[in-house]
Amino acid sequence: MTGTVYKSTGSWYTVKGKDGVFYNCRIKGKFRIKGIKSTNPVSVGDQVVFDLETQDEKTTGVIKEIKERSNYIVRKSVNLSKQTHIIASNIDIVFLVITLNNPPTFTSFIDRFLVTAKAYGIKTVLLFNKIDTYSSDDLDEIRYLAHLYRNIGYECEGISAKTGKNMDKVIALMQGKVSMFAGHSGVGKSTLVNAIQPSLHLKTKEISDQHKQGQHTTTFAEMYDLENDIRIIDTPGIKGFGVVDMEPSEVSGYFPEFFERQSNCKFNNCLHKNEPKCAVKDALEAGEIAWSRYKSYLQILEGDDTHYRKNEYTKDV
Known part of the structure; x- marks a missing residue:
């Protein structure tokens, strides 16, 4: 059978078959894809071929082939410099969710993410979230950053997942596509998905007041089917983003x-x-x-x- 990986926990994978049924699958042996030394050989968004096997009246799948990827977002592990981690694959558009100070998103992080997405041919839109919480000086800083990135060709939107500001523009960009939300923990990725489809009830947490850092609520990358032919990949918060070796x-x-x-x-x-x-x-x-x-x-x-x-x-x- 063939299907799409909707969730990866590192050892088991949730795969949606062409028949619309979700199967728990595992891999047998080692996968090596084009020489990439990855901490996760199978990623959310992968198209895979798998066989079903039944044991003790329980049916599971065994992934035996990963179809060629059209693209993927990959980062180098900051702690394991020789290893890479594929965040997701076969993405039509990625939304980088940015907050100014709760938690802070540095321009260096934004630029590293944009370089990697461009290297793999993935369109990126910058979402400046939580604009309902900022002072006038903060909003001036966001306008400056949006102007900077628009001038070099990136689409930018100031949004609020809580108030719904400009969420209609985000949803319009997502229709008929596989989208991915990325960014630091606490920038509001899961809140954004809930705002688009409240019935998902994804877990969210408040920002830590002591360190102004987000707390991990999404443990594994996972894809969801939404209305209007939208598929969204929610990803764990990215603390650091080591760029994979480039000449x-x-x-x-x-x-x-x-x-x-x-x-x-x-x-x-x-x-x-x-x-x-x-x-x-x-x-x-x-x-x-x-x-x-x-x-x-x-x-x-x-x-x-x-x-x-x-x-x-x-x-x-």
Whole structure:
């Protein structure tokens, strides 16, 4: 039989067969996909082939093949630098949920996520959540960030899952697609899914006042079938986002504002660091490229997966 993986717990997988029935499945042996050393060989969104077997009047499935993925979101484990973790696969659109200070989402995290999504050809929309809770100064900061990312081609929406502000725009983008919500714990991913379809009753928790950090409520990635031909993947909160190894020459290609200027650099292999007559550095000095983006670029280029989360969330980072 063939089906789609709806939930992965690491050892057992919930697979929706073509017959519409959900089966508990496991894998037999080791899967290696295109040389990826992953902590999870099967991910939510995978199309799989599985056999059914019955033992003690209980029917389960054994996954024997994973169909080729159209794309996937993958991150490098910060603690296990040689391992990668596939968050989800076969995604049409990903929504990166961002909060300004409850909890804080740093620009370095946003940029790392955008680079990875672009590398795998996945459209990303930035959702600035909880805008009903912010002061006028906070809202100015969000407007600045939305302006920054819109200028380089990303769609941005200010939303409130609790009040419903602009949720109609989010739902319109999701219709007929497999969508994924991603972001730190506590930014409101599960609350967003509940706002779209309250009958799911996904668990949510309040932000810790002491550390302004989210508490993990979603333990495993899971896909849900919603109304209006919507499928949504809710994911655990991502604390750190180590970028999977890229060649230095590749990185600037995933920064749209760098890519459009790099052909004007003096050297074809310009890394936009210390080279003379660099169009990217010229644009940076002219205020056409944000310093926060350039700093994120350098950290990715240099493989700094440990200190980037200490960045301040300000305009001049």
